[in-house]
Amino acid sequence: MMNTRALVPVESIDELAARVADGASVAVAPDYSGCAMEVVRALMRRGARNLHLIGVPQVGFQGDMLIGAGCVATLETAALTLGEYGPAPRFTAAVREGTIVLRDATCPVIHAGLQAAEKGVPFMPLRGILGSDLVGHRNDWKVIENPFAKANKEDPILLLPAIRPDVALFHAPLADRWGNVWIGVRRELMLMAHAARTTLVSVEAFSDEDLLADDRLAAGTIPALYISTLAKAANGAWPIGLFGRYAPDHAHLQRYVEMAATASGFEQYVREYVHKQRVSA
Amino acid sequence: MSSVPVPARPEELLIFTIARMLDDVRHVAVGASSPIPGAAALLAQTWSAGRMRVSVLGSEHDNFFTDGGRELFDCAAQGRIDAFFLGGGQIDGAANINLIGTGEYPRNRIRFPGSFGSAYLYFLIPRVILFREEHSPRVLVPKVDFISAPGCSPDHVYRPGGPYALVTGRCVFAFDRKHSRFRLTSIHPGHTVTEIREQTGFEFDTSSELVETPAPGSETLALIRGPVGEAVSKVYPAFAARVLGINAQGVA
Known part of the structure; x- marks a missing residue:
């Protein structure tokens, strides 16, 4: 095999x-x-x-x-x-x-979006999130009424794309x-x-x-x-x-944060640690 | 340790205060970068004689999830997590929290890391304790600049969870979900109502039974500085060393 x-x-x-x-x-x-x-x-x-x-x-x-x-x-x-x-x-x-x-x-929107892709379906519903300002800024998210809700019961739920x-x-x-x-x-x-x-x-x-x-x-x-x-x-x-x-x-991560505080410091970091062969830590 | 007992440190008061809020909880989840709530959860676990589960997110050792990052959220949505902690760069009087930034989105003047799972967990975990040590008008604002997660929702929105209390370095507020307001319930030793009013940007009610926040007794302090501290040092080594003077094994 x-x-x-x-x-x-x-x-x-x-x-x-x-x-x-x-x-x-x-x-x-x-x-x-x-x-x-x-x-x-x-x-x-x-x-x-x-x-x-x-x-x-x-x-x-x-x-x-x-x-x-x-x-x-x-x-x-x-x-x-x-x-x-x-x-x-x-x-x-x-x-x-x-x-x-x-x-x-x-977090769960990212996980659920990937799970939709995993299943080959176009979207996923998710609880929570309604009323967060995130919803207004994400025009790819939609709020629908739960189509399985009991008659006459409002139940809005968020849909997010795969x-x-x-x-x-x-x-x-x-x-x-x-x-x-x-x-x-x-x-x-x-x-x-x-x-x-x-x-x-x-x-x-x-x-x-x-x-x-x-x-x-x-x-x-x-x-x-x-x-x-x-x-x-x-x-x-x-x-x-x-x-x-x-x-x-x-120590290195601390050094990164210090150097990257300015654009020129970040450039120097890139020259030292990205372009040059690094020394194994 | 000297024979004269050291009085409770401010952090130990907070650990004790939060632990008392976890009295009857079966499962509490806590972030890997939240040492005070984490220590409180470990203290409450000790009180429960091991019945309480504590999940430390992002920790390799105190995290029993085996299905990846999504499992915590699915677990919460099913009602398998009873208590959780959220903070906020800004928190307002309606318990809205802002983890995005100050000023106008998206080009915020000061940008915070982001909303993480707050917009979800705040809805689904019954007892969400807001914790922010800094108690100032900068943090406790009349209205947040961005709602990462709302404190309250209309009645028809599915919401088994929400804010339970707000614990700061100065006091404890209970949250009244029906009226969407905080109520001052206890003041930490050495602080005053006047000072709290000055340092709080939102309006709040004051409990008719306002008390001084109880300090941990010698038995609890011995736990915090002993077995609980040992457990804390494994998960939050920097905090345990700095505040409790306990060094994790293998850490200089």
Whole structure:
């Protein structure tokens, strides 16, 4: 059975990044999940443009960096947060200057939109949210009366459109030779892969074992069916940590926040850490 | 620790105050960057002799969800979460919260991170405790600049959840959902009604049974500084070290 499986191509980081076309919608994970930082740096080096970045359901440092580098035209997310590191400097500046289009959402809207895409249906209903100012700013959301409500009972409910990203981009601890990718309990990465047209994944390492052969691993493994292209990047989530593998590089993240406080400081950061070969943390 | 008991620190008063609001709760969820509500949840869990579940979102260790980011929200929509905490860059007298920014959207003067799951969880979790340590006219405003999540909804809107109380560094307000107003119920030691009026940008009622916020007794303080503190230090190491003087294992 194994040898009848098609192989998923494995490319260099720059080749993988080249598959993210300018103008593409790109779904990415929050800092506590799997962030393909090595690929993000490749996108910054290339000068990717007009990306529609989707935080699943929120985004951290990679969002601030891509916005600072001018790669992002539209940001669709429940939040852009650097957590304990305070306000996101390049995001904040871009909001003030009006250089990015904001599609502010709330976490379950992003999850449910991807779930609609996963099911191949055009929309999903969701409770709550009515009366939030978000509704007025999102003309792609609609409020309808629940068609299943009891007669004469008002029951408004929000509908939101499916979110089908051009690209899901993330970093994972492990893939096997057939292109199956292990993500453990970080199943928002599974959801992203199910929903997106193309799924690009950088991984820490490759296993010679078939990840689907062991039930304990299989339940947390994205089958190769959903994976378009892989690249190897040891420590590829640096300076953000990777769940279960390594912690964030606090000193570096602190340095990023300090340098990115000004546009010129951010440019210097990009010269030092994005264009130059990084020294492994 | 010296033999003379250290009186309750302001943070310990807040932990105790919030924990008392979680008395009969089965499952409380708390954010990974909310150490005071998180410590309160862990204290209440200790009181419950382990019956209460505490989910710390974004934590690798104190988070039992196995179905990705969506599970918390589905869990809340089914009524499986009883209590949760929300903050706000701005909070107004109708318990509307603003997590977007000040000034006009989208080019806000000051931009906050974003609404996260507030617009959803505020509707679906029965006991949402608003917590903001800073109690100033800058935060507690007459009307928020952007409603991330509304405090109240019309009767025909499906809403099993909503605001329960607002806890600040100065006092506790209960929220009256029917009249959509806060009611001052207790004042932390060392603070006054006059000061609270000056520092609050919205109008509020005052309880006829207004009291001083009870401070934790020596038994509770021993818990907070002992076993609960140990648990807190695993989830919120920086907070435990700074406030409780407890260092997590392996942390210098």
